[in-house]
Amino acid sequence: xxxxxxxxxxxxxxxxxxxxxxxxxxxxxxxxxxxxxxxxxxxxxxxxxxxxxxxxxxxxxxxxxxxxxxxxxxxxxxxxxxxxxxxxxxxxxxxxxxxxxxxxxxxxxxxxxxxxxxxxxxxxxxxxxxxxxxxxxxxxxxxxxxxxxxxxxxxxxxxxxxxxxxxxxxxxxxxxxxxxxxxxxxxxxxxxxxxxxxxxxxxxxxxxxxxxxxxxxxxxxxxxxxxxxxxxxxxxxxxxxxxxxxxxxxxxxxxxxxxxxxxxxxxxxxxxxxxxxxxxxxxxxxxxxxxxxxxxxxxxxxxxxxxxxxxxxxxxxxxxxxxxxxxxxxxxxxxxxxxxxxxxxxxxxxxxxxxxxxxxxxxxxxxxxxxxxxxxxxxxxxxxxxxxxxxxxxxxxxxxxxxxxxxxxxxxxxxxxxxxxxxxxxxxxxxxxxxxxxxxxxxxxxxxxxxxxxxxxxxxxxxxxxxxxxxxx
Amino acid sequence: xxxxxxxxxxxxxxxxxxxxxxxxxxxxxxxxxxxxxxxxxxxxxxxxxxxxxxxxxxxxxxxxxxxxxxxxxxxxxxxxxxxxxxxxxxxxxxxxxxxxxxxxxxxxxxxxxxxxxxxxxxxxxxxxxxxxxxxxxxxxxxxxxxxxxxxxxxxxxxxxxxxxxxxxxxxxxxxxxxxxxxxxxxxxxxxxxxxxxxxxxxxxxxxxxxxxxxxxxxxxxxxxxxxxxxxxxxxxxxxxxxxxxxxxxxxxxxxxxxxxxxxxxxxxxxxxxxxxxxxxxxxxxxxxxxxxxxxxxxxxxxxxxxxxxxxxxxxxxxxxxx
Numbered sequence: 001x002x003x004x005x006x007x008x009x010x011x012x013x014x015x016x017x018x019x020x021x022x023x024x025x026x027x028x029x030x031x032x033x034x035x036x037x038x039x040x041x042x043x044x045x046x047x048x049x050x051x052x053x054x055x056x057x058x059x060x061x062x063x064x065x066x067x068x069x070x071x072x073x074x075x076x077x078x079x080x081x082x083x084x085x086x087x088x089x090x091x092x093x094x095x096x097x098x099x100x101x102x103x104x105x106x107x108x109x110x111x112x113x114x115x116x117x118x119x120x121x122x123x124x125x126x127x128x129x130x131x132x133x134x135x136x137x138x139x140x141x142x143x144x145x146x147x148x149x150x151x152x153x154x155x156x157x158x159x160x161x162x163x164x165x166x167x168x169x170x171x172x173x174x175x176x177x178x179x180x181x182x183x184x185x186x187x188x189x190x191x192x193x194x195x196x197x198x199x200x201x202x203x204x205x206x207x208x209x210x211x212x213x214x215x216x217x218x219x220x221x222x223x224x225x226x227x228x229x230x231x232x233x234x235x236x237x238x239x240x241x242x243x244x245x246x247x248x249x250x251x252x253x254x255x256x257x258x259x260x261x262x263x264x265x266x267x268x269x270x271x272x273x274x275x276x277x278x279x280x281x282x283x284x285x286x287x288x289x290x291x292x293x294x295x296x297x298x299x300x301x302x303x304x305x306x307x308x309x310x311x312x313x314x315x316x317x318x319x320x321x322x323x324x325x326x327x328x329x330x331x332x333x334x335x336x337x338x339x340x341x342x343x344x345x346x347x348x349x350x351x352x353x354x355x356x357x358x359x360x361x362x363x364x365x366x367x368x369x370x371x372x373x374x375x376x377x378x379x380x381x382x383x384x385x386x387x388x389x390x391x392x393x394x395x396x397x398x399x400x401x402x403x404x405x406x407x408x409x410x411x412x413x414x415x416x417x418x419x420x421x422x423x424x425x426x427x428x429x430x431x432x433x434x435x436x437x438x439x440x441x442x443x444x445x446x447x448x449x450x451x452x453x454x455x456x457x458x459x460x461x462x463x464x465x466x467x468x469x470x471x472x473x
Numbered sequence: 474x475x476x477x478x479x480x481x482x483x484x485x486x487x488x489x490x491x492x493x494x495x496x497x498x499x500x501x502x503x504x505x506x507x508x509x510x511x512x513x514x515x516x517x518x519x520x521x522x523x524x525x526x527x528x529x530x531x532x533x534x535x536x537x538x539x540x541x542x543x544x545x546x547x548x549x550x551x552x553x554x555x556x557x558x559x560x561x562x563x564x565x566x567x568x569x570x571x572x573x574x575x576x577x578x579x580x581x582x583x584x585x586x587x588x589x590x591x592x593x594x595x596x597x598x599x600x601x602x603x604x605x606x607x608x609x610x611x612x613x614x615x616x617x618x619x620x621x622x623x624x625x626x627x628x629x630x631x632x633x634x635x636x637x638x639x640x641x642x643x644x645x646x647x648x649x650x651x652x653x654x655x656x657x658x659x660x661x662x663x664x665x666x667x668x669x670x671x672x673x674x675x676x677x678x679x680x681x682x683x684x685x686x687x688x689x690x691x692x693x694x695x696x697x698x699x700x701x702x703x704x705x706x707x708x709x710x711x712x713x714x715x716x717x718x719x720x721x722x723x724x725x726x727x728x729x730x731x732x733x734x735x736x737x738x739x740x741x742x743x744x745x746x747x748x749x750x751x752x753x754x755x756x757x758x759x760x761x762x763x764x765x766x767x768x769x770x771x772x773x774x775x776x777x778x779x780x781x782x783x784x785x786x787x788x789x790x791x792x793x794x795x
Contacts, residue, residue, distance in 0.1 A: 225573070226569060226572045226573050231572075235575045235576050238576050239575070239576040244476070244477060245576050246477065247479070249479070249789070250477050250478075250479050260477060261477060261479070261787050262475040262476060262477055262478060263475050263477075263478050263481050263734070263786040263787055264475045264736075264786075264787075265787065267475060
């Protein structure tokens with residue numbers, strides 16, 4: 001797979017331009033001389049001025065980096081998007097049904113479809129959630145689904161992000177920047193708007209307020225604070241929604257109800273869009289040493305007096321090992337075949353599969369079940385023999401700690417680099433909101449591996465982003 | 474909608490730190506000028522130390538166990554992270570407070586502070602040697618002017634604005650009172666009996682520290698005189714760094730909060746008391762009861778107002794200012 005040319009989003013194999021990219025290709029041809037170089041420089045100035053940054057852990061205090069932005073947008077045809085959305089909607093409905101089941105009757109375990117051990121012994125499983133009923137039965141309200149493409153009709157889900165998916169601020173700011181940089185392009189190409197996100201997020205959060213909330217629900221965004229890598233996004237979203245940005249000590253629980261400390265005394269809080277991990281939410285229920293959380297919060301939540309978004313314990317559904325069962329999960333709860341395929345995944349606890357995997361490690365990708373952000377993984381074709389050997393030992397020692405997948409030929413998209421325009425690998429993270437209805441923002445975050453040949457698109461590993469255009473019909 | 478007590482607190486301290494950075498630059502300028510013109514042996518060190526006493530950072534300095542010369546004191550005042558009032562500490566704290574309440578300030582305000590911090594953190598000791606020092610001090614004062622311009626021009630006139638303004642004014646009043654207290658003996662009426670060049674020079678420096686050496690002439694059309702200078706910096710309402718001006722405007726901000734929230738609080742009393750202290754008095758009365766005693770009481774009442782404001786509007790007790 002690695003030696004065939006990957007699917008190019010813009011060009012057919014014969015070099016002709018694919019239909020959705022016609023207008024963009026014509027526009028790119030018209031850009032004379034240094035036009036794109038200047039645009040790229042302007043883009044950087046815009047991002048720095050807006051302060052769209054992420055903090056870099058381990059670097060000097062106060063260091064914030066601007067995420068690299070590529071000025072050539074990625075385009076998705078209306079029909080392609082329609083199919084993707086249907087697949088995404090199906091997937092998130094099934095995952096929410098799965099979460100409800102896991103924390104109630106556990107029918108899927110009883111039916112032997114998902115192994116009991118995989119769930120009950122999992123660190124992401126939250127026993128405190130057993131029997132808790134979140135408003136409208138929604139567990140994961142905000143989901144980012146990572147999707148890769150390998151051919152004209154071949155979309156695969158690489159990962160579901162049900163905990164606290166980040167990056168949505170980049171999606172919104174990328175569009176802002178693009179509209180400033182190339183307004184003429186928007187006159188030629190009809191692009192579906194993404195700036196409805198904040199409005200939809202607010203509507204979603206309001207719709208899952210606890211029953212009996214009177215008047216407009218009081219919504220807050222709970223952040224760990226300014227040293228968190230995604231702090232910009234937290235303040236950006238609070239700002240866009242008109243919600244209060246809180247830290248743990250701003251909130252307290254009394255009589256099972258949550259209040260925030262305002263200039264005029266306590267004020268009741270109905271919905272908390274929390275951007276801190278389960279373990280730190282409530283020192284009385286989870287990690288006792290947590291300074292970020294709110295004592296008594298979980299109890300208030302379990303009593304139905306406040307809504308936590310996303311619910312604690314949703315991580316069990318985006319566990320990399322559970323991921324391999326998503327097609328079965330879709331079928332079990334919805335009685336439908338999955339519309340979006342998983343990347344084929346090998347299970348190392350199975351002896352035959354393990355033996356095959358260990359023989360072919362040089363062609364495969366190995367991921368730690370609980371790893372994220374591109375850490376703890378090995379991409380076979382670009383790794384040394386020593387690394388193959390190292391991961392062989394690791395897999396043998398703990399076969400259940402790893403999943404193994406073929407090296408996918410991720411599609412490429414024309415990208416502006418030092419030498420001009422060149423194809424670079426991309427993935428896509430659309431954002432889904434689930435409340436009284438499912439709302440999917442047309443577009444998402446396209447991440448691009450800026451290094452030639454690299455398949456790793458994470459910002460922590462030097463990836464950049466592109467504006468993502470869903471064409472209107 | 475009301476805001477978090479913590480947000481109010483960050484806004485309050487944000488502007489205090491910007492104001493303090495400006496005042497540190499002013500004080501250092503005075504200390505530097507005094508040391509340049511000192512004719513006595515050891516005079517340089519003495520002037521610099523009295524300047525640090527005014528800023529109440531002399532104890533921190535004493536821990537350093539160093540000779541107070543211009544280079545080492547400049548480093549301490551500008552760059553020392555262990556000095557809680559160094560310009561570096563002030564700008565960093567201001568920026569951290571701003572970052573924490575980004576949703577409550579405008580992008581113009583944020584960009585001013587962020588830009589100032591980025592530029593300042595590139596500065597090295599060698600950039601402030603000799604004639605360059607005054608240039609850098611001018612620039613630091615300009616940050617404060619620019620920040621004030623940014624919020625006056627862009628910020629909503631709501632509760633947040635009042636907290637921000639109150640912080641800046643309380644800090645400024647504190648600084649003016651300290652500058653006066655540092656040299657109160659040259660301002661006493663009997664000092665005019667002493668007269669002479671030394672006093673004139675010290676008066677000039679006091680006025681300079683309050684950015685008032687030119688505006689003094691416009692108000693008094695007269696030579697520098699001790700009682701005029703004291704009057705100018707304490708009771709003159711047209712002087713924007715005078716104690717009366719600050720106390721009056723802080724009270725306006727506190728009243729604005731009471732109107733905004735539709736209730737009265739203990740800080741309303743504290744603000745009224747601070748104002749009354751400088752409104753219903755004359756320089757004669759102040760001199761009669763003791764200038765130093767008056768200034769000490771003013772600083773105390775100003776602190777009481779901060780405490781009352783914190784309690785009235787639920788700031789955090791641990792003053793967690795980023």
